[in-house]
């Protein structure tokens with residue numbers, strides 16, 4: 001695969017796992033916007049990439065010194081294998097680890113050229129090599145195509161509400177953008193006990209889906225002013241927590257003004273490097289509260305994945321709803337087009 005060109009299926013070579021590494025037999029892997037960003041050259045120029053990073057599978061073999069997982073374990077792959085000794089880990093906050101790691105050996109094409117695995121995972125393949133810390137063991141009763149989605153976008157949204165936004169019982173929450181990440185934020189708000197859950201999007205189909213993920217109110221922001229409507233739905237006050245799951249300056253401003261005094265704004269959508277936001281300085285002061293950004297939902301995989309899978313198996317977390325379709329590995333290019341046309345929350349490759 002070269003920059004901007006359609007993806008191709010190739011034979012790859014995977015070394016035996018070295019110290020601290022594991023080889024995982026991939027069962028399912030979701031197609032995420034980040035994979036498309038890689039293919040467009042928006043993340044780095046280290047082509048060829050091995051795409052795919054929202055995956056679940058079975059550990060096949062482990063290298064020396066690996067004790068947390070063993071062959072046969074059902075695992076979700078994560079991109080936050082924490083180091084345990086950086087300044088954030090040392091402060092007891094491994095969910096912000098500043099020095100996460102991946103496998104040290106490389107996977108290659110048959111001609112020996114090194115592959116760059118997306119987010120250090122690379123899981124649109126039968127088997128992949130990762131750092132053992134990237135494997136989080138969960139209850140094998142979960143369907144791989146649903147479980148794997150916790151590995152990226154769904155965790156980002158759930159965690160934006162539950163971890164970063166610290167949504168609590170009885171809170172009001174407004175989520176801007178109801179793609180996979182935004183709907184997961186709605187679901188997270190519901191799980192955390194929010195009373196009023198408001199979904200904002202420009203697409204009525206997405207707003208229809210949002211209701212299935214716990215939205216109590218929906219707003220089409222091409223037809224109504226979302227700030228005014230959110231105030232109306234919250235006794236004139238604004239929401240306790242507002243979440244921008246798009247990453248656009250105009251949406252961030254809406255989220256800023258739609259928030260109650262002393263409330264929290266969470267940015268989980270990823271802006272592009274040319275964007276700027278301008279806000280009256282006095283409003284930043286006068287409204288109090290906090291403006292936070294959420295990377296990977298501030299999750300700690302070893303803490304959050306097994307708990308969320310248990311909630312899923314109890315029927316309390318709707319992970320199946322994110323799986324719009326299951327596809328074969330040859331269909332990833334078509335899945336990118338469906339994603340661009342807004343037709344799916346997630347296409348999931350089943351291997």
Ligand SMILES: NC(=O)c1ccc[n+]([C@@H]2O[C@H](COP(=O)([O-])OP(=O)(O)OC[C@H]3O[C@@H](n4cnc5c(N)ncnc54)[C@H](O)[C@@H]3O)[C@@H](O)[C@H]2O)c1
Pocket residue numbers: 033034152153156176177178179180181182200201202203206221245246247248251267268269270271294295296297342
């Ligand atoms: N912070 C993280 O760790 C993390 C992790 C994964 C993804 N993300 C980011 O989250 C964002 C959302 O990802 P996704 O997969 O849900 O994307 P998506 O494209 O599926 O969803 C975006 C939604 O926003 C809506 N939208 C677009 N413009 C709008 C506007 N002006 N007002 C209201 N709604 C609007 C679209 O209709 C769509 O429903 C992306 O920026 C992605 O890169 C962040």
Ligand SMILES: [Zn+2]
Pocket residue numbers: 082083084085086087088089090094096097098099100
């Ligand atoms: Zn660390």
Ligand SMILES: [Zn+2]
Pocket residue numbers: 032033034035053054152153
């Ligand atoms: Zn992703």
